[in-house]
Amino acid sequence: MTGGSEVVHGFPHLDTVRAAITALHKRLSYDGIRGYAPSVAPVDVAFSDLDDLYPGAQRVARALVQHFRLPDARLIVSFREMQHAAGVELAAGPEYFIELNDRFRTHREDIGAALAHEVAHVLLHRLDLAFPGTRDNEILTDTVTTYLGAGWLLLDAFREDGVSSQKLGYLTPEEFGYVLAKRALVFDEDPAIWFTSPQAYVAYTKGSALAGQDGRQPPLTAAGRSGRRAYARNRAAALKHGGHGSPGAPYAFEQGADGLRVSFPCPTCCQRIRVPVRGRVRARCGLCRTVLECDT
Helix, strand or coil: CEECCCCCCCCCCHHHHHHHHHHHHHHHHHHHHHHHCCCCCHHHHCCCCCCCHHHHHHHHHHHHHHHCCCCCCEEEEEEECCCCCEEEECCCCCEEEEEEEHHHHCCHHHHHHHHHHHHHHHHHHHHCCCCCCHHHHHHHHHHHHHHCCCCHHHHHCCEECCCCEEECCCCCHHHHHHHHHHHHHHHCCCHHHHCCCHHHHHHHHHHHHHHHHHCCCCCECCCCHHHHHHHHHHHHHHHHHCCCECCCCCCEEEEECCEEEEEEECCCCCCEEEEECCCEEEEECCCCCCEEEEEC
């Protein structure tokens, strides 16, 4: 939790975020991912100053448990002084104890955001899905929270002005926006309508722009003219030398038994796809089932 200190911006964790999206698709499968539509509704996690603290926190926790498809999990929420925003005790269940930072006693509008991250920890624990190292595992948790429909709460908790700032989670605001945009493309949602924070909307716009670029990279037919020209030069060099990487490019050429192939990340699930270099090709990602029009 960042409060009053400088918020990191940009996309410093992008490789880990993309790896997390791929790992989630592999663990849940195509049908499993689509079981998380729609996103959690604002009305289900709304918390006003008129709500009683503990019953209200338990109500929001139950809503998130239901959203994350954890019907047999029971969350017990408490508050105490602590450095981080929240923590969860992961055990066999079915009861899980979540502690929230005391500041949420007076910042109740962000209780849903803090709980969303912790409930996602419970989900990942049950899925036996984890990344090595605390940092990468927390990035995985933020990514999963967002991709499965509750992370808009975390981005909406981001506020920044000339004298103070607040951000929950390990992703930057723009990275939250990137994952939200990835989800929006899959589920045909517009999460921007739920934001109450102007800064969240700006971060979503920047993240969405990067997510859109993922679908306009060669060898996809939607790639722009300059990208196509660079791709043609790299392809000619690869044909001459029997395959090679392309520094700075998201694609790479490799020589196979049946000729030259190009590999590139799927713009939906980020898994790498390999297709033959033979002009117009229609490829289907075996993981997320996205059909991709390519000009190789």
